[in-house]
Amino acid sequence: MKLILAVVQDKDTNRLTDALREGNYKTTKLSSTGGFLKEGNTTLMIGCEDKDVDGALDIIRNNCSQREQMVAPISPMGGNADSYIPRPIEVEVGGATVFVLPVESFFQF
Amino acid sequence: MKLILAVVQDKDTNRLTDALREGNYKTTKLSSTGGFLKEGNTTLMIGCEDKDVDGALDIIRNNCSQREQMVAPISPMGGNADSYIPRPIEVEVGGATVFVLPVESFFQF
Amino acid sequence: MKLILAVVQDKDTNRLTDALREGNYKTTKLSSTGGFLKEGNTTLMIGCEDKDVDGALDIIRNNCSQREQMVAPISPMGGNADSYIPRPIEVEVGGATVFVLPVESFFQF
Numbered sequence: 027m028k029l030i031l032a033v034v035q036d037k038d039t040n041r042l043t044d045a046l047r048e049g050n051y052k053t054t055k056l057s058s059t060g061g062f063l064k065e066g067n068t069t070l071m072i073g074c075e076d077k078d079v080d081g082a083l084d085i086i087r088n089n090c091s092q093r094e095q096m097v098a099p100i101s102p103m104g105g106n107a108d109s110y111i112p113r114p115i116e117v118e119v120g121g122a123t124v125f126v127l128p129v130e131s132f133f134q135f
Numbered sequence: 136m137k138l139i140l141a142v143v144q145d146k147d148t149n150r151l152t153d154a155l156r157e158g159n160y161k162t163t164k165l166s167s168t169g170g171f172l173k174e175g176n177t178t179l180m181i182g183c184e185d186k187d188v189d190g191a192l193d194i195i196r197n198n199c200s201q202r203e204q205m206v207a208p209i210s211p212m213g214g215n216a217d218s219y220i221p222r223p224i225e226v227e228v229g230g231a232t233v234f235v236l237p238v239e240s241f242f243q244f
Numbered sequence: 245m246k247l248i249l250a251v252v253q254d255k256d257t258n259r260l261t262d263a264l265r266e267g268n269y270k271t272t273k274l275s276s277t278g279g280f281l282k283e284g285n286t287t288l289m290i291g292c293e294d295k296d297v298d299g300a301l302d303i304i305r306n307n308c309s310q311r312e313q314m315v316a317p318i319s320p321m322g323g324n325a326d327s328y329i330p331r332p333i334e335v336e337v338g339g340a341t342v343f344v345l346p347v348e349s350f351f352q353f
């Protein structure tokens with residue numbers, strides 16, 4: 027048995043928990059902030075058998091990897107609206123920090 | 136030393152933390168949601184000596200085991216109130232998912 | 245690799261996370277309450293190499309140790325304001341409860 031702690035961005039959390047549920051993984055969400063990733067993250071606890079750890083890691087990698095995204099920039103305040111041409115910029119989003127912890131024993135009551 | 140992580144239903148949390156305190160266990164509550172149990176759960180961290188793990192598990196089992204409860208059903212909206220006879224139904228409540236983790240070292244400052 | 249779980253008082257959290265960041269430690273904050281310390285605490289997860297555990301413990305000890313603080317007492321309601329001389333009293337603040345957990349594997353995606 028292992029306990030996987032995965033810190034992921036809020037925006038990836040729903041897609042990840044859906045994918046984990048489809049893979050028959052059980053998860054608990056802890057509200058968390060800051061640090062390993064930029065503000066707005068969630069820590070998922072995923073308990074699974076040793077043989078299922080790699081499958082969980084694949085799902086996390088597929089749904090949360092750091093990637094680039096084009097976003098429309100905010101218009102400059104007080105700028106000359108006529109001459110301002112907004113140009114999409116590239117930002118890094120996503121990312122996951124994952125700890126796999128040994129479990130000594132596991133119970134369900 | 137062990138760290139017990141127990142995911143329990145919100146409705147059982149106060150009774151459990153009271154019982155753990157009476158047993159001289161120290162707990163910290165993490166706010167959590169979903170997954171291992173239905174929505175509305177709490178994750179308790181309980182640090183204790185190896186010899187006290189079984190006692191903590193007994194307290195969790197006694198206060199949080201899954202059980203059946205009779206609840207009054209919601210009256211159907213727009214139903215014929217005269218002919219409607221509410222009948223209590225049985226639902227599953229409670230339950231606990233518990234991980235016992237090894238602790239390499241422990242400090243209090 | 246180790247995962248340090250530190251339960252600290254809210255009032256010490258910002259100073260601690262700043263000090264950890266300056267020491268190049270990455271942290272994630274979990275919102276928590278009660279138990280190991282008086283109400284109003286935060287649980288920090290700090291992932292680090294085995295060789296860096298002692299440095300993290302030093303930073304936690306330096307920023308969160310239990311200590312005495314003089315505070316102005318609340319004036320008694322309805323007391324005789326003329327004869328009441330408020331006298332600062334000493335209270336215990338701070339404190340940290342720290343678990344160092346073994347990590348089986350660690351990933352960043």
Ligand code: NI
Binds near residue numbers: 027028076129
């Ligand atoms: Ni195992």
Ligand code: NI
Binds near residue numbers: 136137185238
């Ligand atoms: Ni031990």
Ligand code: NI
Binds near residue numbers: 294347
């Ligand atoms: Ni290691």
